[in-house]
Amino acid sequence: MPTRILPAVGDADAVRSITTLLSQLPDAEPVAPVVDSTQLVDTLARLAAESVDELPEVVVVHERIGPVPALELIREVALRFPAVGVILVTSDPGPGLFQAAMDYGARGLVALPLSYEELASRVQAVAQWSVGVRRHLGSGGDVFTGVGGTVVTVGGAKGGVGATLTAVQLALAAQASGRSTVLVDMDLQAGDIASYLDVQFRRSVADLAAINDISPRVLADAVFRHDTGLALLLAPGEGERGEEVTDRAARQIVSALRSRYEVVVIDCGAQLGGAGAAAVEMADAALLVTTPDVVAVRGAKRAVRMWDRLQIRKAEETTVVVNRHTRGTEIQPALIQKITGTPVAGTTVPANFKELQGAVDAGRVHELDAKSTVKQALWALAGELRLVKAPEADHRKGGGRFRGDRGSVSFRRRKDGGG
Incomplete structure (x- = not known):
């Protein structure tokens, strides 16, 4: 032959x-x-x-x-x-x-x-x-056979805007729709995903940092399997260990995860270090969560400009997600789009912390009531991003764009050569 x-x-x-x-x-x-x-x-x-x-x-x-x-x-x-x-x-x-x-x-x-x-x-x-x-x-050997999943990063314009909750619910939505999904906590010094999902863990993303060849077995040892079926790769419990995850290590880890899962959702937090920057650069879609207030929107604008200056991500390739939105607020999505120079997701997340407080305080956000308007909005956002198998999603010809009320979410060709 x-x-x-x-x-x-x-x-x-x-x-x-x-x-x-x-x-x-x-x-x-x-x-x-x-x-x-x-x-x-x-x-x-x-x-x-x-x-x-x-x-x-x-x-x-x-x-x-x-x-x-x-x-x-x-x-x-x-x-x-x-x-x-x-x-x-x-x-x-x-x-x-x-x-x-x-x-x-x-x-x-x-x-x-x-x-x-x-x-x-x-x-x-x-x-x-x-x-x-x-x-x-x-013969069914234990090796990577995936052709490359979808990677979505979620960052915050500043601390406390809801990036972690957004990342968690996007991953839960993808997993619930039948897609193999891993949720990664790349907020290396202050990651909260373990607290949000009430898990105790020993291994973390830092344990993969020094490994040159991340085999499926090595990856499986580092990943925590949640009761929902969601795979979790968590931030280290000791924040100082976050320094072990270099940008090179992050690229290797993200590539390994992409080869193993259909959907990879990465919480990058509000402070973007080298590892988070590498993840954002490699991502198919990079989300930046903001709330409709002056401080947060200014933070989003600074982040977008910094990513552009450092050639991590162009403004038009970054999508802003508006959290805690109300119709009465002075700062509306159209204004945020104008200020940041980015697309804004068609789905906004309503301000309704009372729905969340019990689940957040108990560390059980995966048990959020299906009737919650916040959960419904975040799962709709997952549909807009095509992370879930949603037949009602409106796909335009040619792919890569999604219809929204105020803007569109765009996927790009990855600089790292992804498909």
Whole structure:
């Protein structure tokens, strides 16, 4: 059976050189090259959605691929598509880079300028490895098989605006609709999800920070299974341990979760550190919760501008959610949209703390009455975000936009190459 090889090369001259050599390899079947990280992951995701057998056995990644750096891209492919063997083509084949490439999940490294013998040897070895992994997949082995779930981050314009409650209810709505869902507390110093859901836990997101290869078993050990069926990855009980979760660790953790769950909801809190920033950058949708008052709206505006300056997220790719809304308040969603320069979710959450107080005080927000207007609004927001299987959702042609009373929620192509 021929070996299918997918080159990922951004440079035109390198494309010609690599594809010419690949076409000369025995039993090789090169496929049309992709030119950047986004196109590579999108292509693999489309093929994996059909069947693991549709995936190429080998992906050849050139060191100058972009916009995601080659090693980060290799990590993404290794986590999301474990049946694909990745070869890195590089002008620096030294032991340092070789070790780094292996740590990130590459199965081989080939030096530039390319030689036929070295390329043929690496491709053959990696193809044999890939075939072995597929046999393992066929026997039901415990490995990642997901093609990539939806990641939604929830941040607060300031403390106390309701970001955690929003994140919890969005995750509960997704889980209740039949989608495998994980709720992550990335508010590393002050996370409250455990208190909201009345759980005692030992493992946290910090326990995954130092692990280079997050296998399904390792991930399962760190995740807490709630009575609702919701998976929880909680903030560390000791706030100082939050510093262990670097932006690189956060990327790896989010990628692993995305490969395992259909929906990943991340509570980033109001203070965005490196880990939270990485999550926001990787997210399909980034929500910023505000209340309709001057202080909170100013906080939302500052956050949006900061994310834009730091190239974490563009304003038009951030969606503001208005919590504790009343018709009588002076600051309405249309004004908030104008001030922040962002889309505003069509669903607003009404101000009715009396509905919440008992459940919040008892740490049982998952038992919030179904008649609660706050719960109904947050679950409607989950429908607007397409986190739930809601047949009544109004999908426009072309996808990616959602109809609302005042604005629309938009999903974007992830910078990390997500589909």
